[in-house]
Amino acid sequence: MCMDAMLLTEVEPLLNPLTPVTYRVVARHVETGDVVTLSLEPTSGPSPFSFKPGQFNMLTSFGVGEVAISISSAPGAPGPVEHTVRDVGAITHSLCTAAVGSVVGVRGPFGTDWGVDGFDDKDVVIVAGGIGLAPLRGAISYLVDKPGRTGRVYVLVGAREPDQITFPDDLKRWERDGAVVKVTVDVPDSRWWGAIGVVTTLLPTIDFDPARTVALVCGPEIMMRFTVRGLVDLGVALASIRVSLERNMQCGIGWCGHCQLGPLLICRDGPVFDYSAALEKLISERER
Amino acid sequence: MAGRFGWPARLAPRPGESPRDGGDGGDANENRAFGPNQRSTELPIVKLMDLSASFVVDRAGLDRLLGAMTARGYRTIGPVVRDGAVVQRQVSSTDELPQGWHDEQAPGHYRLHHDDDPSLFAWAVGPGSPKSEFYPARSLVWRASSADEVVTLEQPQEDSTPVALIGPRPCELAGLRVLDRVFAGGEVPDPHYRDRRASSFVVVAECGTPAGTCFCTSMGTGPGVADGVEVGYDLALTELKSSNEPQYLVRVGSERGAEVVEEMGGSPAAPADFAARDAVLDEAARRIERKLDASNVRQLLADNLGHPRWDDVASRCLACGNCTLVCPTCFCGGVSDATTVGGVVERHRQWNSCFDLAHSLVHTGPVRATTWSRYRQWLTHKLSTWHDQFGTSGCVGCGRCITWCPVGIDITAEVAAIAASDGAVPVYIESGGDRS
Ligand SMILES: Cc1cc2nc3c(=O)[nH]c(=O)nc-3n(C[C@H](O)[C@H](O)[C@H](O)COP(=O)(O)OP(=O)(O)OC[C@H]3O[C@@H](n4cnc5c(N)ncnc54)[C@H](O)[C@@H]3O)c2cc1C
Ligand code: FES
Numbered sequence: 230m231c232m233d234a235m236l237l238t239e240v241e242p243l244l245n246p247l248t249p250v251t252y253r254v255v256a257r258h259v260e261t262g263d264v265v266t267l268s269l270e271p272t273s274g275p276s277p278f279s280f281k282p283g284q285f286n287m288l289t290s291f292g293v294g295e296v297a298i299s300i301s302s303a304p305g306a307p308g309p310v311e312h313t314v315r316d317v318g319a320i321t322h323s324l325c326t327a328a329v330g331s332v333v334g335v336r337g338p339f340g341t342d343w344g345v346d347g348f349d350d351k352d353v354v355i356v357a358g359g360i361g362l363a364p365l366r367g368a369i370s371y372l373v374d375k376p377g378r379t380g381r382v383y384v385l386v387g388a389r390e391p392d393q394i395t396f397p398d399d400l401k402r403w404e405r406d407g408a409v410v411k412v413t414v415d416v417p418d419s420r421w422w423g424a425i426g427v428v429t430t431l432l433p434t435i436d437f438d439p440a441r442t443v444a445l446v447c448g449p450e451i452m453m454r455f456t457v458r459g460l461v462d463l464g465v466a467l468a469s470i471r472v473s474l475e476r477n478m479q480c481g482i483g484w485c486g487h488c489q490l491g492p493l494l495i496c497r498d499g500p501v502f503d504y505s506a507a508l509e510k511l512i513s514e515r516e517r
Numbered sequence: 518m519a520g521r522f523g524w525p526a527r528l529a530p531r532p533g534e535s536p537r538d539g540g541d542g543g544d545a546n547e548n549r550a551f552g553p554n555q556r557s558t559e560l561p562i563v564k565l566m567d568l569s570a571s572f573v574v575d576r577a578g579l580d581r582l583l584g585a586m587t588a589r590g591y592r593t594i595g596p597v598v599r600d601g602a603v604v605q606r607q608v609s610s611t612d613e614l615p616q617g618w619h620d621e622q623a624p625g626h627y628r629l630h631h632d633d634d635p636s637l638f639a640w641a642v643g644p645g646s647p648k649s650e651f652y653p654a655r656s657l658v659w660r661a662s663s664a665d666e667v668v669t670l671e672q673p674q675e676d677s678t679p680v681a682l683i684g685p686r687p688c689e690l691a692g693l694r695v696l697d698r699v700f701a702g703g704e705v706p707d708p709h710y711r712d713r714r715a716s717s718f719v720v721v722a723e724c725g726t727p728a729g730t731c732f733c734t735s736m737g738t739g740p741g742v743a744d745g746v747e748v749g750y751d752l753a754l755t756e757l758k759s760s761n762e763p764q765y766l767v768r769v770g771s772e773r774g775a776e777v778v779e780e781m782g783g784s785p786a787a788p789a790d791f792a793a794r795d796a797v798l799d800e801a802a803r804r805i806e807r808k809l810d811a812s813n814v815r816q817l818l819a820d821n822l823g824h825p826r827w828d829d830v831a832s833r834c835l836a837c838g839n840c841t842l843v844c845p846t847c848f849c850g851g852v853s854d855a856t857t858v859g860g861v862v863e864r865h866r867q868w869n870s871c872f873d874l875a876h877s878l879v880h881t882g883p884v885r886a887t888t889w890s891r892y893r894q895w896l897t898h899k900l901s902t903w904h905d906q907f908g909t910s911g912c913v914g915c916g917r918c919i920t921w922c923p924v925g926i927d928i929t930a931e932v933a934a935i936a937a938s939d940g941a942v943p944v945y946i947e948s949g950g951d952r953s
Binding site for chain 1: 658659661663666667668670672699700703704705707708709822848849850851852853854855856862864866869871876877878879880884885886887889890894897898902905906
């Protein structure tokens with residue numbers, strides 16, 4: 230009686246935005262020792278939601294908790310949607326060990342994306358550190374496979390050790406399909422014949438046109454800062470660089486306040502941001 | 518998802534406003550360095566009517582108000598004294614209100630005393646606020662049970678009984694308007710908050726007795742409330758002292774208010790009643806000594822992230838989070854899962870505090886590991902970055918964080934100390950910060 234008619238008809242939401250939809254794990258692929266890719270399909274109903282590379286979902290392991298995980302497959306790719314999880318704590322451990330056939334909760338997709346449709350004629354330099362390749366994987370596959378693109382795709386990957394290089398199969402596939410792929414490790418082992426050193430050392434080894442380049446960067450914040458510096462030194466405009474940021478997330482929809490970084494709510498305004506002097510300041514300030 | 522839930526009329530942006538700016542004293546059309554997409558939303562039509570009629574009632578009139586709200590199916594929530602503090606509980610009669618109770622507030626200090634004053638509202642805000650009516654401290658989000666590899670999710674049935682808030686102060690109404698932007702003004706509104714807020718009835722009580730920790734005059738949120746439908750109350754009361762029993766000036770702020778006021782009895786207000794109200798509010802404003810210079814505090818704090826005062830306050834702050842719990846606008850929350858004996862999983866949502874180490878936890882550890890950075894986060898969010906995020910200040914000047922701080926840290930004194938040596942130390946840039 231106290232609500233007006235507009236409310237009654239439009240409001241009744243079927244799901245509270247904090248309630249996940251159930252998905253079934255239909256495949257589980259171990260990428261490296263502690264990184265697992267889960268292929269998910271809805272337990273009932275229509276095919277997966279639509280998303281753009283760079284967006285993330287909140288994944289629930291029932292009884293353990295919920296964490297933010299990027300979608301690691303390409304939009305429009307056939308088959309189930311994929312998420313690649315590094316086992317770093319209780320919730321990610323439970324997701325990484327989820328058996329085929331088990332049920333997880335999915336909310337999303339949330340956040341901004343890499344904007345991969347905006348630069349068909351541009352060279353795209355992708356720089357990833359560690360698990361940072363997961364949020365970029367869908368973007369790379371999409372760019373490599375997109376017909377009519379004239380720009381080139383460069384994929385530069387840094388890993389701590391050779392057996393922590395994620396997506397080895399994809400790296401080979403992208404190279405075969407025309408991308409320039411380079412990998413470096415911090416600490417080699419006896420079987421490693423590739424580059425050694427931090428990922429920024431790969432930047433001068435690729436032959437790209439900085440004036441028509443877009444760069445997508447994801448990894449630890451310090452790695453992103455040094456990568457941006459390296460890109461700018463080579464002539465890439467600051468405004469052509471995008472990074473993906475990470476903070477604690479409890480909701481993904483602007484309610485919980487955990488993902489704040491100064492003026493930003495990363496779930497709402499990010500996680501993908503255009504780089505700028507202001508953003509650089511934010512990720513450089515101590516304990517911000 | 519923008520249009521999925523629609524806008525409740527009371528929380529809707531007004532013509533020409535986008536949901537996140539303008540209105541409610543927020544920042545109109547400001548440029549934001551990291552502005553999200555501003556989207557316009559369909560606007561419901563706010564029907565205007567003549568709300569200029571005002572009345573004067575006595576205490577019996579307030580009892581008739583409680584009866585009228587109860588008869589309409591509302592749960593009436595008003596002030597009562599419990600455990601030595603004025604808090605909000607369900608009330609059915611003015612006999613339950615804090616008649617003759619007065620408070621004494623100072624940094625880290627709250628005491629009540631009682632006398633034979635017949636006033637019902639001669640006290641300032643206590644530790645509770647209307648926030649908890651719309652955003653409970655803890656609530657069940659869903660329950661999941663599984664059988665044969667099928668997980669079934671259930672959402673709790675929301676209690677749809679609307680609430681009538683009896684006697685929140687102007688600063689508390691301002692606090693709700695701030696929360697409205699957080700939970701009902703974004704792209705994904707909180708349906709529970711929005712529905713409860715939209716169905717609520719607000720009887721604001723103007724403030725004649727501010728506490729020693731109040732600074733609403735600095736934040737433009739009190740001691741009185743303006744006339745008009747956009748202010749967000751249904752009825753506004755002013756307790757007028759008269760020779761024996763207090764009288765109540767009742768102003769109408771909505772059509773629903775106009776309907777209810779007819780059942781309160783009383784007589785049309787005379788110019789002398791408005792003069793008496795002015796005297797109450799002038800006296801209240803005069804008694805508020807605490808000040809915060811809100812004119813440039815947003816920029817001041819943004820420019821002083823490395824100020825030595827943060828070290829000073831960090832040496833006093835216990836990081837207990839009391840300030841965030843009593844704050845009428847602090848909205849941080851989190852979820853946690855628990856499995857019951859029968860294997861049923863429940864996810865609860867509860868208030869969180871940015872003073873908690875786990876608030877900023879990522880797998881390499883907390884981003885804000887020190888009390889220094891957590892106090893700075895709280896204060897800069899409240900007074901500076903809140904503008905960037907929600908187009909308004911997060912502070913309404915109620916003074917609760919000062920009163921309820923166990924060591925008496927005073928937000929106004931911290932801001933003044935920073936302003937007094939603006940720019941004292943440049944921002945310290947660390948070379949590390951690896952959070953891989
Ligand atoms: C937008 C975004 C995208 C992400 N994408 C991926 C991805 O594709 N693959 C992947 O492996 N990881 C990703 N992460 C990081 C992942 O969310 C954390 O590693 C994970 O939350 C750790 O949780 P845990 O319980 O296993 O670890 P614990 O350390 O036990 O975490 C305890 C609590 O802290 C919170 N928490 C801890 N670390 C983080 C963090 N980094 N971010 C947010 N909350 C955290 C969790 O909510 C959890 O409740 C992403 C994070 C964000 C913000
Ligand atoms: S994750 Fe909750 S506000 Fe961003």
